[in-house]
Amino acid sequence: MAARELASFAALLADETRAGFCLALLDGRAWTAGELARSAGVAASTASEHLGKLVAGGLLAEERQGRHRYVRLADERIAHLVEELTSYAGDGETASPRGLRAVNVEAALARGRTCYDHLAGRLGIAITEAMAGRGLLVTDAGVALSGEGLDWFAELGIALEAPGRRPLVRTCLDWTERKPHLAGVAGAALCRHALDAGWCERVGSGRAVRVTGAGERALGAALGVGAESLR
Structure with missing residues (x-):
């Protein structure tokens, strides 16, 4: 059971769009789904689908104000996890910024x-x-x-x-x-x-x-x- 849960949790970040959302949210602010969609260059419907998975998986917290849906990292532990995983992901050769x-x-x-x-x-x-x-x-x-x-x-x-x-x-x-x-x-x-x-x-x-x-x-x-x- 623990292995299955770990694999499911890890799969939440095993997608470039979802990983990009989490990196953007490291600024500590709450973002709207539309803002995150534009930052990742994806359609609003695609962003909404990914955000639903991240919220359901406990990586993001959601709040609504009127028609707007805001999301932020669930807590400091998630920010710590994303930052540390990024440090390991950067250990190999990466393409130079263009x-x-x-x-x-x-x-x-x-x-x-x-x-x-x-x-x-x-x-x-x-x-x-x-x-x-x-x-x-x-x-x-x-x-x-x-x-x-x-x-x-x-x-x-x-x-x-x-x-x-x-x-x-x-x-x-x-x-x-x-x-x-x-x-x-x-x-x-x-x-x-x-x-x-x-x-x-x-x-x-x-x-x-x-x-x-x-x-x-x-x-x-x-x-x-x-x-x-x-x-």
Whole structure:
């Protein structure tokens, strides 16, 4: 039974259109079926059929507002799964992006992006490694915030909501850097603060983010991260 269920679950991502939908939804937003259909270049009816399978399989959550149907990744665990699978899928040889726009998009995502609701790419790695280097993260057995780490969040005025079922801290394997970046409640809170405080800003309508001048100064003061590693 377990083998059959695993095969059925894996089959949900064994389709390029459905996999593309999940990758698009890694930006943490809710998308309409029409928006996802356009992003994948498929007919609305085709998109609806695929989305039905993803919702039924537990990968996506659905909500309706009037005539519009919105979907998002079911939770952080699914985002973590998709990001980590992408890192393994990229281990082999892949075709180079075609065209200047594709090259620029890929470069922007590698530099900095959101992974569901936390920071990823070189930006996310730089922050995570700086936190570990300063003793804010303890990585001896798994990963956890140290007492100094909890104080650091408090000093910055970043509230860490009650974890509930979501872990306070976890790591997510970055698909471009092949290193872990900070996720969980703490990763989400830090990402939200970075965007709200103007440390980072979104690039276009996708997942890419870039560090602002204010962000370079703030991250340098808070973590000693050099500006060159944030660009």
